[in-house]
Amino acid sequence: MSSLQQYSLNFNKSLSYNFQGGNLSSDSGLLIIRSFVEKLEIKPLLADIFKDYSYKKHSFSSIAEQLIYTTIAGYRHDDDSDSLRNDPVFTNVLDKNSLASQPTISRFINSLDEKAIASLNKLLQNIFEKGNDLNTTSNIVLDIDSTNFETHGKQEGSSYNYHYGEKGYHPLMLFNGLNGDLIKTELREGSVYTSKNAKDFLEPVFKWLTEKYPSATIVLRGDSGFASSEIYDLCHEYNVEILIKLKSNAILKKLSDYVVSEFMNEFGLDYSKYHVMYDEFDYKADSWSNSLRVICKVERDSEQLLPRVNFIATTFNSEPKNIVRAYNKRGNMENFIKEAKLDFFMDTSSHSSFTANAAKMLIKALAYNIINIMKRAVFPVDMHKSRLSSIRTSIIKIACRCIKTGRKIHFKLCSNSPYQNQFNTIIKNIECFRPNN
Structure with a gap:
């Protein structure tokens, strides 16, 4: 039986911490992003773009989706996905058992052409x-x-x-x-x-x-x-x-x-x-x-x-x-x-290939437009002009616990979140939203 390492805090020795809290996520606001993306029908459009490309485990379209969500959540670097591979919100939002790793993302980006x-x-x-x-x-x-x-x-x-x-x-x-x-x-x-x-x-x-x-x-x-x-x-x-x-x-x-x-x-x-x-x-x-x-x-x-x-x-x-x-x-x-x-890191040019950097920029541009349209379409009026950095703090970065019961999965969001009303308002507005066809 392995022992659980506890780390004490210098300002109060009766307090300690560890990273063994369970199946938690700090990005439960991505649930409303996925709900809005579902209304925009972007998932099948990405699948159509990359229908001729796929890896054994991860389709190209799913990797592009992953990059959109990691960008919105504030993860600038591809290797951040390694730490998020089993995050319950990301895996459920992306309908995957685990996220693509940094090497897989890199191979995907460098495979793209004009x-x-x-x-x-x-x-x-x-x-x-x-x-x-x-x-x-x-x-x-x-x-x-x-x-x-x-x-x-x-x-x-x-x-x-x-x-x-x-x-x-x-x-x-x-x-x-x-x-x-x-x-x-x-x-x-x-x-x-x-x-x-x-x-x-x-x-x-x-x-x-x-x-x-x-x-x-x-x-x-x-x-x-x-x-x-x-x-x-x-x-x-x-x-x-x-x-x-x-x-x-x-x-x-x-x-x-x-x-x-x-x-x-x-x-x-x-x-x-x-x-x-x-x-x-x-x-x-x-x-x-x-x-x-x-x-x-x-x-x-x-x-x-x-x-x-x-x-x-x-x-x-x-x-x-x-x-x-x-x-x-x-x-x-x-x-x-x-x-x-x-906020969307569009100026990040981490690949040596010009084409790869151009493709990464466009995937982040997709994330930008999703959020920009979402702000005016379903956000409360006082948030229409908010930047993504502010939206992350208030809506995206809400902690939650993921609990599986039978055939259902429940996300129990932080009870002390000061933005519960805004979160619920956005969910209701998404249900009423009808994109232009």
Whole structure:
């Protein structure tokens, strides 16, 4: 008979601990995640993607599912699954006797190819459709930007990026700026320019959205890195509206001289408060096929000596002030990227293969969209804007004991959880939820 090692605590010698508490889990909130995923019917969609791939014990689709759930629960590394192999919540959520180990996960990720990556991106769009009604969605704002995924080894395609001042990848990301849904993402080598291959990246999205949402107004919003003739022409071809910032140049400065002079005449000696003035004009760069309406914003903060001048190219007919306000909401995208990187670990590039890292990024993107749609569809109103890091603390990380009785399994959640009402509300809302088909 083996003895049970007890560890005493220095602040009170009458207290001790060990890790022999029984069939417990600290992630019982995954039960509601699985309930929502069941409504989205993601399990059969993953099975269809990986129908031609499987190991003897673990199908490729089940490993992809496992990575989605471990990501949501906050486990960044593949080898965390080794410790979770017999976790009662994970095994029941995944309908498995045990979880795939780190070597199995690694073999799975490194087996994926460009075809699998294309299929995962298609699934990302499929989830978007389930969370954005095809008949009632009237506006879609496509916020496009690049970001940096820092690397710390010899990953294929990783290189130094002078803009970020570090070595890594330089992926493109496309969000719906109105609700944060991730529409598409593409891993790229670290040294490529912001808008490199942006046309090829956007065109399939434009084609898909204009077919699926024919009555919706679609807007492309981006910074000056995406101010190119090929993107303007593509937007014109698919009837996509434009809100894109322009870099200042000699011609734009000349066209804006009048409003800058007017600004200085009116506010030049008043440094006590913020001042702003707007103007507009038509502008056509040499490489552009057509001229565009350009909004000029001249502003100066209190105690600032000279004004700042910004230019936004647009196809909208709205007032200049409204155009600037609409463009400035693009700042929300920084929060979407931040959550994707920090809470869903999308910037983790632990594999040496470029394709493997791209595939892992897309699996985490699926996790991101599941949670983002779930927040607005079934969460209490006061949790709609919560980040996953907060949701983990309140909803996911609830301890439970798993008890088997006859043919049933009971999960007895922590009696002292302060979020019992929210948990029960989410379960009820999931039962009423009907995804778009």
